[in-house]
Amino acid sequence: MDIKVNVRKSAGDAYVVELAGEIDVYTSPKVKDAITELIDQGHYNLVINLEKVRYIDSTGLGVLIGGLKRVREHGGSVNLVCTNPQIKKIFDITGLVKIFGIFDDEPSAMKALV
Amino acid sequence: MDIKVNVRKSAGDAYVVELAGEIDVYTSPKVKDAITELIDQGHYNLVINLEKVRYIDSTGLGVLIGGLKRVREHGGSVNLVCTNPQIKKIFDITGLVKIFGIFDDEPSAMKALV
Amino acid sequence: MNEPASLSTIEDSAFVELRIPPKAEWAAVARLTVAAVASRLDFSLDEIDDIKLAVAEACTHAIGRSNGDHPVELIFEAQPDSIIVTVRDFSTSPHLESVADELDENHVGGLGLFIIQSLMDDVDFHVDAGTGGELTMAKRVGGTF
Amino acid sequence: MNEPASLSTIEDSAFVELRIPPKAEWAAVARLTVAAVASRLDFSLDEIDDIKLAVAEACTHAIGRSNGDHPVELIFEAQPDSIIVTVRDFSTSPHLESVADELDENHVGGLGLFIIQSLMDDVDFHVDAGTGGELTMAKRVGGTF
Ligand SMILES: Nc1ncnc2c1ncn2[C@@H]1O[C@H](COP(=O)(O)OP(=O)(O)O)[C@@H](O)[C@H]1O
Numbered sequence A, B: 001m002d003i004k005v006n007v008r009k010s011a012g013d014a015y016v017v018e019l020a021g022e023i024d025v026y027t028s029p030k031v032k033d034a035i036t037e038l039i040d041q042g043h044y045n046l047v048i049n050l051e052k053v054r055y056i057d058s059t060g061l062g063v064l065i066g067g068l069k070r071v072r073e074h075g076g077s078v079n080l081v082c083t084n085p086q087i088k089k090i091f092d093i094t095g096l097v098k099i100f101g102i103f104d105d106e107p108s109a110m111k112a113l114v
Numbered sequence C, D: 001m002n003e004p005a006s007l008s009t010i011e012d013s014a015f016v017e018l019r020i021p022p023k024a025e026w027a028a029v030a031r032l033t034v035a036a037v038a039s040r041l042d043f044s045l046d047e048i049d050d051i052k053l054a055v056a057e058a059c060t061h062a063i064g065r066s067n068g069d070h071p072v073e074l075i076f077e078a079q080p081d082s083i084i085v086t087v088r089d090f091s092t093s094p095h096l097e098s099v100a101d102e103l104d105e106n107h108v109g110g111l112g113l114f115i116i117q118s119l120m121d122d123v124d125f126h127v128d129a130g131t132g133g134e135l136t137m138a139k140r141v142g143g144t145f
């Protein structure tokens, strides 16, 4: 019932935010902080890896949407890595599949950034 | 939150009762029925395999104790297979380790029956 | 909860009630409790995940609206082939009215409410100036989604 | 619940309340709810298993004593370094007195009560002829067992 956030630099100026656990009303501020910090540092090309996320709700989606909006203002983008069918379904029903690039693995998500 | 009970004949006249899931006030009657049926059929040498049991409470212990008492009346015995430390601990604190033979695998439990 | 859902064992309506403090850290308790209740019915694991999410969204909303004085109350009614969940905050802030409007006019406002409407079979929101907001949602076993 | 217990996030006392029907099939809900509450504190996974089992034993007893009319009520008080659980049946059957005697005289009668006493730091049973039985148990983080 907690979230682990791991941020690492990848190829080019891209950063990977790897999340593990549950993203809900309690844990999403931690995710928001990590993303906000990256953006404040001027990193606008992000891959957010949700492979180890077992649960996400609207507060977590709100954080991802907020991050996407901010990086887009700087011509950047956010790609997601997501394989869990239940979590993919949430992006489906909310229509967010059309807004985020969603990929089955990190290399594909990274490649599509550039 | 349920129990699976699998009964199979083994070497000699021994029977193995393999349990998987949680043994609590709701599911223990199913376990009791399986053991009672074996004893009613005249099988008094039992191995009860708890390797796949994630949870047991006093109602489950009561069923095992009840089975042991009945087979002992016929010179039989009940050996348990148990590897889960939390479940072993319950046999420890209740003193039931001294009453049941508790083994790390089915072959050892079976061998000790005869 | 990677356990197989058990066969239905409910003969009549059964009620489980839960109260949590109106704080973010307690929403997870509501999620786990409703999953435990739903797994007593014939719901598939996917359906249980849907119910969990819908209830979490309702709690998040209730917690967000709360002035911190009253717990969030959840009532789970387990019927043989459906679950009915009522989430009550006892907050009488004006924000409540706008949520009711959103649901009444089928206006998809909050993402959370939209998710609830997508995952559950029936959703109803009701505000009482004296007692606060009450969101009721139902899901049938093997239902529409 | 094979998840790492999270760091403590409770500043003051927080109360979670649960009511379940007095039937065997609902005991699992109490178990999962208390595990969710306890995992908000700094308990180890083993300690959470202990609390789960103790609460299950208390529910089993309460359900066994129930005449079926009243729910079993559980109150979880989460403090920064301990959890206090109260389990109330509203049954006023005479059986209650004997359970109180068992605990009072440190007589290890029911296996379930013995398990509760072994796993929890403090256990108290109290009977009121009018309102039924009330079992209170507390466990401290990193406590004695
Ligand atoms: N399907 C969607 N597509 C794009 N943006 C969305 C979608 N749903 C919500 N948003 C945006 O996400 C943010 C948070 O949404 P929402 O949860 O509805 O807000 P609120 O806090 O009012 O409930 C808002 O900026 C909203 O515009």
Ligand SMILES: Nc1ncnc2c1ncn2[C@@H]1O[C@H](COP(=O)(O)OP(=O)(O)O)[C@@H](O)[C@H]1O
Pocket (backbone or CB within 6 Å): B058, B062, B065, B094, B095, B096, B099, D109, D110, D111, D112
């Ligand atoms: N530590 C023990 N060693 C051996 N037998 C025990 C032990 N604890 C309980 N029993 C036996 O297990 C059965 C069920 O015990 P218990 O749960 O205490 O009964 P009750 O239904 O009165 O609560 C009884 O026959 C009791 O004698």
